[in-house]
Amino acid sequence: MVEKLFAIAAAALLLTACGPEGGGYSRLAHGEMAAFEFHGTPAPATEASFLDANDEEVSIADFEGKVLLVNLWATWCAPCVHEMPQLDALEAELGGPEFQVIAISADRRPREEVEEVLRERIGATHIANYMDNNLGFSLGSTVEGWPTTILYDREGRELGRIASPAEWDSEDAHRLIEGVIEATRS
Numbered sequence: 001m002v003e004k005l006f007a008i009a010a011a012a013l014l015l016t017a018c019g020p021e022g023g024g025y026s027r028l029a030h031g032e033m034a035a036f037e038f039h040g041t042p043a044p045a046t047e048a049s050f051l052d053a054n055d056e057e058v059s060i061a062d063f064e065g066k067v068l069l070v071n072l073w074a075t076w077c078a079p080c081v082h083e084m085p086q087l088d089a090l091e092a093e094l095g096g097p098e099f100q101v102i103a104i105s106a107d108r109r110p111r112e113e114v115e116e117v118l119r120e121r122i123g124a125t126h127i128a129n130y131m132d133n134n135l136g137f138s139l140g141s142t143v144e145g146w147p148t149t150i151l152y153d154r155e156g157r158e159l160g161r162i163a164s165p166a167e168w169d170s171e172d173a174h175r176l177i178e179g180v181i182e183a184t185r186s
Contacts, residue, residue, distance in 0.1 A: 025159055028179045031172035035162050042157035046140030050104050051131040055111070058130070060156045067099045067181050068152040072132070072143050074106045075117045079165040080147040086168035087149075088124035090177070095126065098154075099181050104130045106138055106146060151177075154184050 029036040049057035060068065071087050073080035084103065091101035103124075105114045111131055118124050132138050141150060143163075150161040159180065167173060 025180065025183070028176040029160070032167040032170035033162075033172045033176045035164060035166065036151075036160055036176065037162065038160035039158065042153055042155075042159055045152060045156050045158055046137060048136040048140030050137040051111075051133070053111075053129070055131075060152055063100065063102075063152070064156050065154050066097070067154060067177070067184055068156075069099070069101045069177065070150045070152065071101065071103045071127075072106060072138055072141070072146055072148045072150070073103055074146050075109065075114055076107070077146045081117075081122060083147060083165045083168060084118065084122045084124050084127070086173075088122075088127045090168045090173065091128075092126040094174070094177060094181075098185075099177065100128070101126075102128045102130055104132045104137060106132050106135060108133055151180065153180070154186075 026038040029038060045060040047059060047061075049059045052058045060070075069087075069090070071080075071083075073084065075081065087101050087103065095101060103118070105118075107114050114131065115129060118127075118129050138148075141148075141158075145163060147165055148161060148163045149166060151159045153159050
C-alpha cells in the first residue's frame, strides 16, 4: 500500500513538473499499459452523441468534471468481452465523483440483449452501459476497431487511447488512472 501511494505521489509530482503537454502523461504508460498512447496535447472530444439507459442522447460534455475512461466494445467482440470484467472491477474500485468507467456498445442488437450479455454472461454490475447503434460516436472518435478505450480529462478532452485489449486490473492500469486523476485535480 505504501509503495502504491508513493508511486501515485511521484506520478503527480512528475506531471505537475512536466504538465500534461510535453509528454507528462505519457510517462504513466508503461508495463501493462505501454500500448496506451497519450497525445502530446489534449484533443477535443467528438460532439457526437450516444444513448444512455433511457435512450436519451448524451455526449462526453455531459460528464465534465470527471476523468472518464470510455470503452468502445461489442458483444460479438471476444477481446471486448474478455476485458469487460476488469473494466467493471476498475469502476468498482476507483469510480466515484472524480472518475468513471463507461462502456459504449457498438451492437445493433436491442439494448436488452446487450444488457443481458453484460450483466448476466459477463457479470459486469458496476460499469454503466451506453449504446452507439448508429456508430456516430465511434466514427466521430475515429475508432478503427474494437475494443478501443479512450481516456478523457475533467474538461472532456481526449488525453489518449489504446486501440487493443488491455489489462485493466493491473497495477500499471491503476497507476495510470490514479496519476491522471491526481494530476487533473484543481
